[in-house]
Amino acid sequence: MSGGWNTIESDAGVFTYLIEKLGVKDVQFEELMTLEPEELRQAGQIYGVIFLFKYPTGEARSDTPKDGTFDYDAAENIFFAAQTIQNACGTQALLSVLLNKDGEVDIGKDLREFKEFTTAFPSDLRGDALSNSDLIREVHNSFARSSPFVDETQRAATEDDDVYHFIAYASINDKLYELDGLQPAPIFHGPCTVHEFPDKIIPVLQRRIARYPATEIRFNLLAVVRDLRIHAREIGDMEKLEEEEHKRTEWQWENALRRHNFxxxxxxxxxxxxxxxxxxxxxxxxxxxxxxxxxxxxxxxxxxxxxxxxxx
CATH class of the missing domain: 1.20.5 (Single alpha-helices involved in coiled-coils or other helix-helix interfaces)
Incomplete structure (x- = not known):
């Protein structure tokens, strides 16, 4: 591999412009402040969610998940990639949603070619292909916060570190899946249509959060949704359109600051x-x-x- 992967922030503006740079069209990320199905519905057309949480580095791997069941057949029939490198899990999580929504979403030429190239691969080789993709890695790293002090790629996490991990949830083939590259297969959480997703995903997230101490509040949830400006134009909501355009301007400014150290x-x-x-x-x-x-x-x-x- 020609280079390492740097840490990126769990931020709606980072993820939105990252996928645009990869060629994805008409998709954005929205941060959710509550675990309420109604808030998720208000985000518009939903493709999935990205969940960030503190990962227990000393936890032993199990043959059975703590919630749901492993679907080993789905590991080969949908896009599921094993995580084979540190710091890539944010981009891997968002690709786990988008590459399984090809058809609903225009993922662009480069990602479509990547998906077609890896279709026949087992999950571990898909993970290797993703980790070794110069295009995906370079776009990912272009959104890392600049630092003159730390090379994020040179030190493995220890049990004493606060390590955070991204995973994806999406309705795929009318089934609710948890897509976590550190697990051996997608985790099946029951039948779930796209329409039912806001109601079905919230209890899954609540059960996961309940496994942590009540004092743990460091979670982040991002919805993968259709570009909200499109709906605003369709219904003629100029106030909403102006709000979304202003949000994009702020995201661009924040992303520009991330690329420089002062x-x-x-x-x-x-x-x-x-x-x-x-x-x-x-x-x-x-x-x-x-x-x-x-x-x-x-x-x-x-x-x-x-x-x-x-x-x-």
């Missing part, structure tokens, strides 16, 4: 501040440093009073 800029800014203080006089510079030390000391003392440990 360490050099901040360093040069600090140099300029120091130079300005020195130009005033050595006394002014020394006073500025001492004032900063006193403020830092006060903040540390306040944090200690509140029971919050300060940085070393």
């Amino acid at each position: 360490v050099g800029f901040v360093g040069e800014l600090l140099k300029g501040v120091v130079k300005d203080k020195l130009a005033q006089s050595p006394e002014a510079y020394n006073k500025w440093v001492e004032d900063a030390k006193k403020k830092t000391k006060r903040r540390v003392e306040e944090r200690q009073k509140q029971g919050i440990a300060g940085d070393d």
Whole structure:
């Protein structure tokens, strides 16, 4: 493989522009704030959901899932890829929805060719093909947050790390499937038409969340839906259309910021501040440093009073 995969955020704007860059048309992601079927229905035409949760790194793999049943036949009959590399699970989850919705969704030339190329592969080879796809990896990495300090590809997770994992849920062939590349096969959760999906998926998610301590709140749920601007145009809702266009503008700005790190800029800014203080006089510079030390000391003392440990 010619390169590694970097971590990407579970963010509607990241995922929306990532799939557009891969050639998918008229699809977007919407973050869901509640586990209510009605909120899911309000998102419009739904293709599936992406669920992010804290993954128990020390948990032993089981021959039976904690909820639902493994469908080994479906592993070969629908698009299901084993996860063979760290950090790729976000993109793998969204592709697990979209490549199983080819026909309902225009997935574009490149993804359609990838799907056709891997159709006869077993799930482990599909995972290898996905991990080794230069196109998919490069698009994925273009949405990773820039950092000059950490190479995400060089260290495996340990049991002490907070590791997060993406999985997909979708109605495929009138069956509700959980598509998790770390499992040996798709997990079948019962009959489910596309129309029934909002009602059927919520109890599955609630049962999964219930397996965690009540204090665990770090979950994220994204719906894979038809571009909401299309429906707004169809019904002539100009207010909704303007709202969605504004959202896209914000997503583009946030994605542009992710591609840059500002360490050099901040360093040069600090140099300029120091130079300005020195130009005033050595006394002014020394006073500025001492004032900063006193403020830092006060903040540390306040944090200690509140029971919050300060940085070393």
